[in-house]
Amino acid sequence: xxxxxxxxxxxxxxxxxxxxxxxxxxxxxxxxxxxxxxxxxxxxxxxxxxxxxxxxxxxxxxxxxxxxxxxxxxxxxxxxxxxxxxxxxxxxxxxxxxxxxxxxxxxxxxxxxxxxxxxxxxxxxxxxxxxxxxxxxxxxxxxxxxxxxxxxxxxxxxxxxxxxxxxxxxxxxxxxxxxxxxxxxxxxxxxxxxxxxxxxxxxxxxxxxxxxxxxxxxxxxxxxxxxxxxxxxxxxxxxxxxxxxxxxxxxxxxxxxxxxxxxxxxxxxxxxxxxxxxxxxxxxxxxxxxxxxxxxxxxxxxxxxxxxxxxxxxxxxxxxxxxxxxxxxxxxxxxxxxxxxxxxxxxxxxxxxxxxxxxxxxxxxxxxxxxxxxxxxxxxxxxxxxxxxxxxxxxxxxxxxxxxxxxxxxxxxxxxxxxxxx
Amino acid sequence: xxxxxxxxxxxxxxxxxxxxxxxxxxxxxxxxxxxxxxxxxxxxxxxxxxxxxxxxxxxxxxxxxxxxxxxxxxxxxxxxxxxxxxxxxxxxxxxxxxxxxxxxxxxxxxxxxxxxxxxxxxxxxxxxxxxxxxxxxxxxxxxxxxxxxxxxxxxxxxxxxxxxxxxxxxxxxxxxxxxxxxxxxxxxxxxxxxxxxxxxxxxxxxxxxxxxxxxxxxxxxxxxxxxxxxxxxxxxxxxxxxxxxxxxxxxxxxxxxxxxxxxxxxxxxxxxxxxxxxxxxxxxxxxxxxxxxxxxxxxxxxxxxxxxxxxxxxxxxxxxxxxxxxxxxxxxxxxxxxxxxxxxxxxxxxxxxxxxxxxxxxxxxxxxxxxxxxxxxxxxxxxxxxxxxxxxxxxxxxxxxxxxxxxxxxxxxxxxxxxxxxxxxxxxxxxxxxxxxxxxxxxxxxxxxxxxxxxxxxxxxxxxxxxxxxxxxxxxxxxxxxxxxxxxxxxxxxxxxxxxxxxxxxxxxxxxxxxxxx
Ligand SMILES: Cc1cc2nc3c(=O)[nH]c(=O)nc-3n(C[C@H](O)[C@H](O)[C@H](O)COP(=O)(O)OP(=O)(O)OC[C@H]3O[C@@H](n4cnc5c(N)ncnc54)[C@H](O)[C@@H]3O)c2cc1C
Numbered sequence: 001x002x003x004x005x006x007x008x009x010x011x012x013x014x015x016x017x018x019x020x021x022x023x024x025x026x027x028x029x030x031x032x033x034x035x036x037x038x039x040x041x042x043x044x045x046x047x048x049x050x051x052x053x054x055x056x057x058x059x060x061x062x063x064x065x066x067x068x069x070x071x072x073x074x075x076x077x078x079x080x081x082x083x084x085x086x087x088x089x090x091x092x093x094x095x096x097x098x099x100x101x102x103x104x105x106x107x108x109x110x111x112x113x114x115x116x117x118x119x120x121x122x123x124x125x126x127x128x129x130x131x132x133x134x135x136x137x138x139x140x141x142x143x144x145x146x147x148x149x150x151x152x153x154x155x156x157x158x159x160x161x162x163x164x165x166x167x168x169x170x171x172x173x174x175x176x177x178x179x180x181x182x183x184x185x186x187x188x189x190x191x192x193x194x195x196x197x198x199x200x201x202x203x204x205x206x207x208x209x210x211x212x213x214x215x216x217x218x219x220x221x222x223x224x225x226x227x228x229x230x231x232x233x234x235x236x237x238x239x240x241x242x243x244x245x246x247x248x249x250x251x252x253x254x255x256x257x258x259x260x261x262x263x264x265x266x267x268x269x270x271x272x273x274x275x276x277x278x279x280x281x282x283x284x285x286x287x288x289x290x291x292x293x294x295x296x297x298x299x300x301x302x303x304x305x306x307x308x309x310x311x312x313x314x315x316x317x318x319x320x321x322x323x324x325x326x327x328x329x330x331x332x333x334x335x336x337x338x339x340x341x342x343x344x345x346x347x348x349x350x351x352x353x354x355x356x357x358x359x360x361x362x363x364x365x366x367x368x369x370x371x372x373x374x375x376x377x378x379x380x381x382x383x384x385x386x387x388x389x390x391x392x393x394x395x396x397x398x399x400x401x402x403x404x405x406x407x408x409x410x411x412x413x414x415x416x417x418x419x420x421x422x
Numbered sequence: 423x424x425x426x427x428x429x430x431x432x433x434x435x436x437x438x439x440x441x442x443x444x445x446x447x448x449x450x451x452x453x454x455x456x457x458x459x460x461x462x463x464x465x466x467x468x469x470x471x472x473x474x475x476x477x478x479x480x481x482x483x484x485x486x487x488x489x490x491x492x493x494x495x496x497x498x499x500x501x502x503x504x505x506x507x508x509x510x511x512x513x514x515x516x517x518x519x520x521x522x523x524x525x526x527x528x529x530x531x532x533x534x535x536x537x538x539x540x541x542x543x544x545x546x547x548x549x550x551x552x553x554x555x556x557x558x559x560x561x562x563x564x565x566x567x568x569x570x571x572x573x574x575x576x577x578x579x580x581x582x583x584x585x586x587x588x589x590x591x592x593x594x595x596x597x598x599x600x601x602x603x604x605x606x607x608x609x610x611x612x613x614x615x616x617x618x619x620x621x622x623x624x625x626x627x628x629x630x631x632x633x634x635x636x637x638x639x640x641x642x643x644x645x646x647x648x649x650x651x652x653x654x655x656x657x658x659x660x661x662x663x664x665x666x667x668x669x670x671x672x673x674x675x676x677x678x679x680x681x682x683x684x685x686x687x688x689x690x691x692x693x694x695x696x697x698x699x700x701x702x703x704x705x706x707x708x709x710x711x712x713x714x715x716x717x718x719x720x721x722x723x724x725x726x727x728x729x730x731x732x733x734x735x736x737x738x739x740x741x742x743x744x745x746x747x748x749x750x751x752x753x754x755x756x757x758x759x760x761x762x763x764x765x766x767x768x769x770x771x772x773x774x775x776x777x778x779x780x781x782x783x784x785x786x787x788x789x790x791x792x793x794x795x796x797x798x799x800x801x802x803x804x805x806x807x808x809x810x811x812x813x814x815x816x817x818x819x820x821x822x823x824x825x826x827x828x829x830x831x832x833x834x835x836x837x838x839x840x841x842x843x844x845x846x847x848x849x850x851x852x853x854x855x856x857x858x859x860x861x862x863x864x865x866x867x868x869x870x871x872x873x874x875x876x877x878x879x880x881x882x883x884x885x886x887x888x889x890x891x892x893x894x895x896x897x898x899x900x901x902x903x904x905x906x907x908x909x910x911x912x913x914x915x916x917x918x919x920x921x922x923x924x925x926x927x928x929x930x931x932x933x934x935x936x937x938x939x940x
Contacts, residue, residue: 098692098801099830121698142640153640155648156617163892171892172885177797179829180866181603181652182873182884183911184893185616188648197644209698232558236581238672240738266741315637317558342638372559373638394643396632402899403644419643 007037007081011058015040015082018050029083031063032076033303033382039083045162045170045201048084052199053168055082055412062166063414064195066107066137069130069299072306073141073379074194075390078416084199086136092116093202100207101159101176106136106200122207125151127293136200142192145293146243146259149340151208154191160204161187163197166408171198178206189403196418197407211261214242217274218257218289219282221246224323230256231319231339233277239270244340247291248323250332250349256339257289296336297347297379308357308380310346312364318342318371325367329360342373354387361388369393391419454540457518458497461542464514465500469507473548475499484543487528487535488590489876496523496537501545505623505631505661508544512659513629515542521905524655526567526595530602531793532874534654534910541905544659546597552576553662560667561620561637566597566660573665582667585612588870589778600660603652605870607703607777608734610828612668614870616651621664624650627657627901637664649896654872655907657900671736674702675746676770679731679753680724680760684708684823687729688803690756691827694733695800697752699745703734704828705777708807711784711822711835712776718783721776724760731758731827732777734770780824781835788820788837790846792853796860797869800830809859810834819845819852831869832860858883873911881913891916 007015015022021041029039037060042048055062060081065071067087086107094103097120104113110128113135117123126138127145139161144153151157160174163186173186190200221227227246234244242261248254258278260270275282297307310333314322319339326333331352337344346364348357357380365375369392377390394400397420404411404422415422465474475481476498485493502508515522521541528535537543546567553563557580562573570591573584587606588594594604600622605614612618621635634647641647650657681687687706694701707715709728715721723730733749735742746763753761764770784791798806807823814821822835834856838849857867857880867873867880881890890912897904898918 096799096801098696099799100695101799144640148639152613152617155645156613165892169888169892171888173889173893175866175884176864177799177830177866177869179605179609179614179797179826179831179869181605181614181870182866182868182877183881183890184896185603185648185652186892186896188616188645188651189896191645191648192640193644209700212698235560236557236669238669238738240741262741263744265744266738269740270738311640313638313640315556315559315561317556343640368638371638372636374640374642376642391642395641396634396643396646398630399626399632399646399900400644403646403896406895406899 007060008058011054011060012038014054014058015051018054019047021088025083031080031083032072034076034080036063036080036083038081039085041085041088043088045164048086048164048199048201049168049170051084052164052166056167056410059410060412061415062412064136064140064199066134066140067109067132069133070137070141070143074417075385076416077414086134086201089201095120097122101178101204102207103202103204104135105202106134108135109133110135110138117207118210121210123210124157124205125208126154126157129293129295130299135203139191139200139203140193140195144343146245146338148343149244149338150242150261154205155188157205158187158191158203159206161190161200162202163190164199164201166198166410166412174204176204194418195414196404196422197413199413211242213264213267214259214261214286215267215271216257216259216285216288217271217278217282218255218285219278221248221254221256224320224327227254227256227323227339228320230278231316234258234274235316235340237273237277239274239277241340243338245292245337246323246339246344247289247296247336248326248334250334255289291336295345295347296334301350304381304383305350306379306381307350308348308352308384309378310348310361310364311376311378312344312346312368313373314342314368314371315373316342318367318373321367321371322364325364329363331356331360333360333364350381354383357384358388365392394419454520457520458540460518461511461514461520462498465498465511468510469500469502473501473503473507475501484525484528484537484545487525487530487533489531489533489874492533492536492875494537494539496543497540498542499545500542501548503548505625508659508661509625509629509631511542511544512625512627515905516627516629516903519903519905521908523907524597524601524659526598526601527569527593529590529594530598530874531795531871532868532876534602534872534874534907535598536875538908546595549661555580555667557582559637561664562667563662563664564596565662566595566600568596570594570596570599577667578670581670583670584618584665585668586615586618589781596663596665597660600651600663601653601655602870602872605826605831607705607826610704610826611700611702616648618666619647619651619663620666622647622650622660623662624657625659625661627903627906631661635664654874654911656897656911658906673739673742674734674736674770675742676764676773677733677746677749677753678723678762678773679733679758680727681729681731681756681758683728684807685804686757687731688807688827690731690753690758691803692801693752693756694749695828697748699748701733701749701828702736703732704826705732706730706823706825706827707777707780708823710820711780711824714783714787714822715776715780718786719775719779721772721779723776727760732773777824784822784835784837788839790838790840792836792849794832794834794836794853794856795868795871796832796857796865798830798832798860798863798865800828802863803827803830806832806859806863810856813852813855817848817852819848821852826869829869830865832856875910878911878913881911
């Protein structure tokens with residue numbers, strides 16, 4: 001484990017004048033085994049800017065934190081002198097119901113955003129895959145759930161963003177309207193950047209109407225080929241699925257579930273068409289099946305108790321192969337995720353021998369790559385992260401480094417956490 | 423300068439302010455000539471005939487895009503057939519610090535493909551292969567010169583289509599769509615180009631070939647593809663795109679509704695969206711636009727309408743049926759005096775005919791016009807339309823409104839007659855004031871046509887220096903020497919640092935007095 005950082009007095013002073021609440025870090029503030037020196041709790045974009053300027057002035061490395069639900073994801077940062085905790089920035093700033101947009105501070109919980117817009121029968125169409133997650137953390141980690149089949153990911157929902165750069169400069173991109181092509185889409189760069197490019201402080205999203213009705217049609221799947229066949233039959237049909245998920249535990253038969261959402265009459269009709277497609281074993285429910293919109297690993301495990309958490313992507317024609325490879329990975333892998341978009345998650349249980357995990361990662365990665373996709377180890381015990389290639393090969397890595405170097409020339413932000421050591 | 427002049431009746435090069443930077447970049451003419459000669463020679467080595475054009479008369483056929491008001495004869499035109507040829511030419515440009523501009527079909531409405539007299543225009547019209555249509559994956563892989571509608575044509579036998587549908591879809595290229603992040607009437611429901619491009623092969627301004635994204639979603643690392651889409655050719659040239667194909671809907675219903683005024687039509691629009699309905703499209707035309715369309719294509723829109731809405735619903739049949747009832751009810755509730763419903767493709771085409779011909783039609787009632795592309799929050803529609811009407815009245819400049827009402831993307835057509843002294847300037851003023859209205863309502867200066875050379879001067883009204891500097895960081899990462907479509911999108915090209923000695927002395931923009939032009 002890395003040593004605890006000590007922050008000198010001058011830097012402390014500078015931070016204290018930048019932001020009211022600056023505290024010594026505790027064990028709870030560790031970033032994947034790296035102990036930070038201080039935690040700053042800014043309350044506004046202006047304060048984040050002050051904090052970042054102070055950090056820049058004193059050469060401090062910084063890790064931004066939303067609600068801390070995914071701080072161990074990716075690789076551990078090389079250093080973390082300062083954690084910038086955004087949980088104090090928890091306001092929904094604006095909900096323009098007639099325009100179907102919402103603006104929130106980065107530390108706002110997704111659930112609070114949903115609550116704020118639900119009164120107008122609207123929703124931010126992003127699944128909360130880890131309970132308690134913030135807007136900014138979800139954006140930076142680029143998480144998504146079953147609903148991505150119909151409404152995409154935060155990448156598709158983000159229409160404007162305010163960031164504080166590593167040098168403390170505040171910048172905005174995008175705007176308040178859904179349709180806008182003025183200037184570069186910096187929001188896209190921030191999405192999924194794991195906090196290595198800039199600190200997101202505010203974000204604007206387009207909203208969707210809350211569906212009046214929904215139903216889940218589930219069917220047991222015999223094997224990979226069966227899941228593949230059913231998936232193909234649903235995506236090419238006219239049932240307009242809201243989600244198409246598989247959940248295949250390592251040791252038992254799996255399930256395929258289709259979500260249908262919309263107006264009551266429509267959902268009724270499409271549910272019955274889906275039942276026809278999925279065959280006599282299919283059943284309808286008003287409620288989501290267990291594990292819906294969550295990962296196949298326990299998200300509250302820490303340290304070596306963590307499962308190895310995999311994200312696998314592939315072109316749809318690769319579904320059977322990927323599921324097959326998970327079965328033949330040499331070690332148990334529980335697969336769950338969006339069969340309809342080619343984004344599934346895999347869990348290798350905690351305690352699995354590192355060498356076995358490594359073999360599984362290699363096999364699955366090879367399969368995903370052969371189907372135009374990739375495999376990322378989102379989280380894992382330290383020994384696994386050291387043994388495997390967490391991010392895998394990245395075709396445009398040189399360009400990515402150049403982007404990082406322009407935005408954060410001193411590699412102040414979460415350096416080492418992201419692809420290629422960025 | 424802002425907006426588009428009617429392409430058939432543009433002010434000529436002598437009256438239109440050609441951006442001087444574009445005609446000649448630096449004082450070091452000798453160096454530039456030598457560089458151009460070197461790149462020409464290299465192009466001849468790698469690009470087969472007739473892909474290298476140096477003849478002046480033929481170069482002139484590329485002097486403008488859809489914004490014909492600006493004209494610059496390119497120094498060289500290269501039309502490569504393969505990515506390797508294209509990359510070799512870009513590499514030669516990089517080696518000699520020569521600017522290059524990508525061009526697809528040249529239908530852009532913001533001067534994005536305006537050539538450089540001291541540079542190379544790289545045209546993608548010989549890269550038109552649809553490499554793959556993969557139904558199982560719901561993907562197609564296409565070369566940049568492929569025409570938008572051809573992707574849908576190739577997908578149609580499989581029951582699929584390519585969703586982004588700019589009105590120019592019969593002629594514009596996928597490369598141009600990617601560069602502009604083009605929209606279309608149906609983007610209200612289905613999103614823009616950026617939501618439908620999953621991968622791209624990019625020739626960087628260094629001449630390297632990189633793959634961004636791919637057939638699968640969520641490629642790890644920074645979403646460089648997301649930055650490239652909509653970057654208007656300033657981050658390199660896209661040489662292939664992997665696009666999402668969307669299942670063709672089971673049912674489509676198109677409705678034409680006539681209203682007394684744009685206020686009523688705007689309120690109906692808000693009511694429909696407010697009811698939780700997401701139509702595939704809601705388009706509005708005001709009285710002047712209807713008049714123009716009527717004269718041009720005899721679309722037989724409801725007589726006496728102050729505004730019409732074209733509303734399209736698509737999806738599963740049961741849903742469409744139900745939503746149609748709702749839309750009908752809401753239109754009547756907001757005093758639609760006439761409703762027409764198309765149920766077959768022929769009737770649908772008839773309804774769309776008026777809307778789709780609107781730009782061209784306006785050319786018949788006015789010798790010149792400027793098209794704006796500002797966006798406002800949808801709820802501000804009635805207010806902004808009234809303000810535009812006031813502007814029009816007080817200035818005496820006629821404005822026809824045709825637009826994507828569902829997402830607040832206005833296309834005011836500012837009418838004038840260039841032969842009348844001062845008319846052009848008056849139209850410019852109104853046009854600029856409309857953009858200010860959009861910005862004032864929290865909107866954007868461009869919803870789909872791009873900034874190009876045309877609206878670069880308006881960028882600082884929407885973004886401050888820090889915002890623009892931050893965007894510039896992206897530019898500098900991709901193109902530190904600023905050779906990929908320089909002078910577009912950003913008002914004052916900034917230098918990237920670390921690349922010394924490219925431009926010496928007074929900046930060419932200042933030298934040429936471009937600041938005064940704008
Ligand atoms: C009648 C008419 C209607 C239109 N309707 C719409 C509409 O509804 N919605 C809409 O969004 N637009 C519309 N447009 C604008 C225009 O058609 C689009 O912007 C289109 O995407 C441009 O494509 P193009 O191939 O003509 O590109 P060009 O005009 O050739 O180029 C446009 C820009 O893209 C760059 N570029 C071209 N190819 C590449 C490449 N391979 N790699 C990198 N950069 C490249 C160019 O440098 C330039 O900056 C309309 C235009 C006309 C004339």
